[in-house]
Amino acid sequence: MKKIIMEIQEGLIEGDAQFVKEKTEMALACGIKAKDIIEQGLLPIMKSIGQKFRAGEIFIPDVLMSSRAMHASLYVLRPILTNCRKASKGCIVIGTVAGDLHDIGKNMVSMMLEGAGYTVIDLGIDIPVSDFITAVEQHNPDVLAISALLTTTLSEIREVVEFLKERGLRSQVKVIIGGGPVTPEFAMDIEADAYAANSFCAIEAVEDLMKGRVGFFSVTEHFHD
Incomplete structure (x- = not known):
């Protein structure tokens, strides 16, 4: 579990949407919950990216690439999330x-x-x-x-x-x-x-x-x- 989550995080940092999508699908296939993918994989990295953006360490093109990679993950997770009201x-x-x-x-x-x-x-x-x-x-x-x-x-x-x-x-x-x-x-x-x-x-x-x-x-x- 930890390895796949880390790979998703790496894909977000690199802004590689296809890679993140594939790793998200793999994580689900391995039994990792959508909630854990979001809370452990997506949110910490996007929070870090936000901090770096505000500090002037990265710029809008970098943020957009990471955001689109996150969206690729959410595309995979959305059907699961919409079927779970608690989410x-x-x-x-x-x-x-x-x-x-x-x-x-x-x-x-x-x-x-x-x-x-x-x-x-x-x-x-x-x-x-x-x-x-x-x-x-x-x-x-x-x-x-x-x-x-x-x-x-x-x-x-x-x-x-x-x-x-x-x-x-x-x-x-x-x-x-x-x-x-x-x-x-x-x-x-x-x-x-x-x-x-x-x-x-x-x-x-x-x-x-x-x-x-x-x-x-x-x-x-x-x-x-």
Whole structure:
């Protein structure tokens, strides 16, 4: 077991998606539980990569390669995880606002939340306010994650929060926002529950929200498409 887990970790570090996928399949065939693959194989390495990124030791291309390798593992594990309700730590709805076609940062947050054990409903990009509201009504998520990468689309985030209030839904869901032009000050101004400057911070912030704490994680780096 230890050897296969270590090989998965090595594949993540190298960003070798095919290798990680094959080793994940092998781990399952050997009887290793999906939960153990995630908690012992994926999460420690992705946390380490996040720390190195924040320290300036590695850069966005390296992070993307490792994230895609993690996604290859999650692709194998997803059918098992979706059949095991206990595997889900909570439900997250995520999307990029209307008028904005950027998705790299959003996709990384989605992948890493899935890797951390959450059920993620990814609405995609260019999502109008009404669709965010409908998703909250339909899925009753614990957290709504909203992304904007353009200064011109920041107002869309505000609109989503305002409509949640108008529909009486605001108290039912925690809201986390992020993206290049988003700032902690803007998040506080629109009364979001959390802000994260990048995907690694987003995971920490969501963990805090799930524990009933406000999660504001601010660093200087941002992901851009």
